[in-house]
Amino acid sequence: MPQDVGNFSEEQIGLMDVLDEHSCYGESKRMGENWCASFAREYYVPTRSVRITHTYAPTMDVDHDxxxxxxxxxxxxxxxxxxxxxxxxxxxxxxxxxxxxxxFLLILLKGENGQAYNMSNEHEFLSIGELADTLVTLDSKKHLKVVRKQRPKDDVYMENKANCDICPSSAKLRSLGWTGEYDVRHGFSQVLRYLKENG
Structure with missing residues (x-):
């Protein structure tokens, strides 16, 4: 797939360097999908794959995640x-x-066996910087801000710099009747409220 493609469908395999450290996660998911599709074709096992984008919830473990x-x-x-x-x-x-x-429920009930579906809220395709700028405004009384610093040279964190312009298309999922109802402000406001109430 060309670098400048804006949205990509389930049929486009994307760009992945199999020797990159970050690729082990994506490659393992591809292998699992291939098994599901193979079992659906050969043994008629009713499988469907969901390609999940970054999903967040009130119950996520912010201390360890x-x-x-x-x-x-x-x-x-x-x-x-x-x-x-x-x-x-x-x-x-x-x-x-x-x-x-x-x-998940829509794909389970209406999806086609052996197929994969991108679960992507395309309206919420944001940079990490945009997300940070939005989140600090959720509690206006605190007057928090985003501070940008250089990563120390001896930091061992493996930053994934891939994907600045390419968004998974949810057209196939939308054809089943799905729409993303929550924008990041609404969704993360729910998360923040839950975390405050439950400590």
Whole structure:
């Protein structure tokens, strides 16, 4: 698939360097999908694959979850500024758990056997920087801000700089009747409220 493609469908395999450290996760998911499709064709097992984008929920463990949005929410809970150690340009599609569960059930009930479906709220395709800028405004009384710093040279964190412009298309899922109802402001407001109420 060309680098400049805006949205990609389930039939487009995307760009992945199999020797990159980050590819082990994506390649393992591809293998699982291939098994599902193979069993559906050969043994008529009613399988469907869902390609889940970044999904968040009120019950995520902000103390131990290393994903960027969980780290941002931990900062909000601790009333700390969000400190970013990257330029924040990498883009991700964010999907609230209620939209995700609706997609799972719809694919289970109406999806085609042996097929894969992108679960992607394309309207919420944001850069990490845009997400941080949005989240610090959720509690206006705290006057939090986003602080951008350089990552220390001796930091062992493996930053994934891939994907600045390419968004998974949810057209196939939408053809089953799905729509993403939650934007990041609404979804993460629900998360923040739950975390405050449940400590």
């Amino acid at each position: 290393q994903r960027v949005f969980a780290s941002f929410m931990k900062c909000l809970m601790n009333q700390q500024d969000i400190v970013m150690l990257s330029d924040g340009s990498a883009k991700r599609t964010f999907c609230y758990i209620a939209d995700a569960v609706a997609a």
